[in-house]
Amino acid sequence: xxxxxxxxxxxxxxxxxxxxxxxxxxxxxxxxxxxxxxxxxxxxxxxxxxxxxxxxxxxxxxxxxxxxxxxxxxxxxxxxxxxxxxxxxxxxxxxxxxxxxxxxxxxxxxxxxxxxxxxxxxxxxxxxxxxxxxxxxxxxxxxxxxxxxxxxxxxxxxxxxxxxxxxxxxxxxxxxxxxxxxxxxxxxxxxxxxxxxxxxxxxxxxxxxxxxxxxxxxxxxxxxxxxxxxxxxxxxxxxxxxxxxxxxxxxxxx
Numbered sequence: 228x229x230x231x232x233x234x235x236x237x238x239x240x241x242x243x244x245x246x247x248x249x250x251x252x253x254x255x256x257x258x259x260x261x262x263x264x265x266x267x268x269x270x271x272x273x274x275x276x277x278x279x280x281x282x283x284x285x286x287x288x289x290x291x292x293x294x295x296x297x298x299x300x301x302x303x304x305x306x307x308x309x310x311x312x313x314x315x316x317x318x319x320x321x322x323x324x325x326x327x328x329x330x331x332x333x334x335x336x337x338x339x340x341x342x343x344x345x346x347x348x349x350x351x352x353x354x355x356x357x358x359x360x361x362x363x364x365x366x367x368x369x370x371x372x373x374x375x376x377x378x379x380x381x382x383x384x385x386x387x388x389x390x391x392x393x394x395x396x397x398x399x400x401x402x403x404x405x406x407x408x409x410x411x412x413x414x415x416x417x418x419x420x421x422x423x424x425x426x427x428x429x430x431x432x433x434x435x436x437x438x439x440x441x442x443x444x445x446x447x448x449x450x451x452x453x454x455x456x457x458x459x460x461x462x463x464x465x466x467x468x469x470x471x472x473x474x475x476x477x478x479x480x481x
Contacts (some may be wrong), residue, residue, distance in 0.1 A: 237304045241288035244397050244447055245389045246280045247300070251456070254312060254377040263346075282385045284397035286446065291401065293318045296380050305384050313378045322375030328355075329364045395420070395443070403437035416450035418443055427456060 239245060259271040265280035265391060274478050285291060286302055297315030313323055337340045342348065342365045346357045355369040390393050391413040399420075400406040404441040408423025420439075426432040436454060443449035 229348065229481045235307075239287060239300055239303050239305070239384055239387060241301055243287045244394050245285050245287060245300070245305075246282035246385045246388070247285045247384040248385055249296075249380055252381075253373070254379050260373070277426075284388070284400050286398070286442065287399060287433060289442075289446075293378070295378075296382070299380070300382070300384065303384055305387055308381070309385050310379065310381050313380065315375050315377060318378045319371040319373040319376070321442075322370050324354075326369040327358070328367055328369065330358070330367055332363055332365055335365060394447070396444045398439055398446075403435040410455075416448060418447075418449050418452045419455060420453065421455045421457060 228325055248263050250259060250264060250267055250280075252259050253315075259267065259273060260269050262271075262273075263280055263283055265274065266281065268274040285300070288296070288297055291404055292300075295311060295313035298317070299309060299311040332342070334350070335348070340348060342357045342360050344357055344359060348355055348357060350365065350367065353369050355367040356372070358366040359367050360366075388397055392411045395411045395413065395418065396406040396409060399409055407426070410419075410421030412419040422432075440449075443452055
C-alpha cells in the first residue's frame, strides 16, 4: 500500500462516517459537561446510568456537532489525540439577552408543571432553562445551553467506517438512536432496510426514517430506499405435542 493510500485511509474528510471519542469542558472553570468515556464521567461525578457510553458515530460536516468541533475533525487522523478550543460563535452561539423571558406561573400550572430552578422546560415548542421562580412569574432562559461561553474539546477519531452496510447502520444509530435489529442490504444505489419489530409501534421511528432517507440521498446518492416490515406467522403447536407420550389424561377428582 502506497503512502498516499495510507493517508487516504487515515485522514478524515467531510462526508466521512467515523466513530468519535470526546470530552467537553467549559473554558472558564474547566468543568467537564459531557463525555463519551464512562470512567471520565465517573471521575468527574457526572456519570449517568441511563446514558450509553463509548465512541459515537458521526457524519463529518453534517452539522450534528458544534461547528468548531466539526471543523477540527476534518483533516485530523484516525487514532490521533486532538484538542480544540471553540469560540462561542463556533459553539452554542452568542448569548441573546432577549431570549431570557418572564412567563406567568399559571402557564406552567396549566401544563401540570411545577417549575424549579435548573429545570429544563418546553414552552410553545421552545426549550429553556428555569432561572428563577416567584409567586407569580417564572424566569426562563431560552438561549442554547452554553451560549456565549467558549468550550474546549479533547477528541479522537477511533475509526473511519468504510463498509457500506456499517455506514447505513451508523446513520440509523445517529438518526434513530439505536441500530440494533436492523437488517441492511446494499446493491449499488439501492438500499433495503429490514426493520425490527420495535419500529412497528414506535412513533419516534416515523420521524427518524425520513432523516435516514435524507441522509442516504444526500451522502450516498441513494436511488431507491425500501423499508421492509416482516410479519411471520406463528405455527400452532400440535395437540399431541402438548400431551405426554405413553400416558392417558388423568381424571380430575370429583
